[in-house]
Amino acid sequence: MNPTDLEKQAAAQAAAELVESGMRVGLGTGSTVGFLLQALADRSISIECVSTSPQTEQLARSLGLVVHSFSGVDGIGHLDIAIDGADQVDPAGWIIKGGGAAHTREKCVAAAADRFIVIVSHEKLVSRLSAPVPLELLNFGLAATLANLETVQLRDVPPSPDGGIIADWTGDVSDPEALAATLSATPGVIDHGLFAPDMTERVVVAQGTTTRHIMIKG
Numbered sequence: 001m002n003p004t005d006l007e008k009q010a011a012a013q014a015a016a017e018l019v020e021s022g023m024r025v026g027l028g029t030g031s032t033v034g035f036l037l038q039a040l041a042d043r044s045i046s047i048e049c050v051s052t053s054p055q056t057e058q059l060a061r062s063l064g065l066v067v068h069s070f071s072g073v074d075g076i077g078h079l080d081i082a083i084d085g086a087d088q089v090d091p092a093g094w095i096i097k098g099g100g101a102a103h104t105r106e107k108c109v110a111a112a113a114d115r116f117i118v119i120v121s122h123e124k125l126v127s128r129l130s131a132p133v134p135l136e137l138l139n140f141g142l143a144a145t146l147a148n149l150e151t152v153q154l155r156d157v158p159p160s161p162d163g164g165i166i167a168d169w170t171g172d173v174s175d176p177e178a179l180a181a182t183l184s185a186t187p188g189v190i191d192h193g194l195f196a197p198d199m200t201e202r203v204v205v206a207q208g209t210t211t212r213h214i215m216i217k218g
């Protein structure tokens, strides 16, 4: 395994230790989460999960994890903990997610959880966030939404499982709070990949053989 994957695995294993039997657990998306799923399966504890993507759901089920629906009024509405990877984490705890295009579902799952835990290899810690910021856009009025956003590029990937168009903001990210507010207020933007610091309990980061927990809130 390459050094980055070893770090992803170490961070994932450390976060899996935060999960206790009986918990409802939100599962993120991406390669770091792949290591998390294996670590959770290895612990053989009784947990109920919801997934942020078909890929995660398929892998989780193949490892024997129980995955429930997060859709519809009968879906699970509250989670004890959610664990997910990230693309960038800045010193204030602002996070960019959505490299795997699952950021809208990932934000919904993180917001439904008492505790949101982010797991990263050390190169994801950055001194300043930079583009791209992933976007999910409504297909209706897409040309108008793109014109309003100006600095945006469509991503050459299929629509999200919810039918959203995946794109990336390519402009200035020096003020993430202002940018998050602008993107959220733009009609046609379903959601964006900026996660505010108040969403995240901690970032579990691995560097070499050392794993540490950076507390963001609480």
Ligand code: 5RP
Pocket (backbone or CB within 6 Å): 028, 029, 030, 031, 032, 033, 084, 085, 086, 087, 096, 097, 098, 099, 100, 101, 102, 103, 106
């Ligand atoms: C998917 C994500 C991922 O968590 C993020 O892109 C990190 O991916 P990886 O663990 O493969 O480095 O936000 O939408």
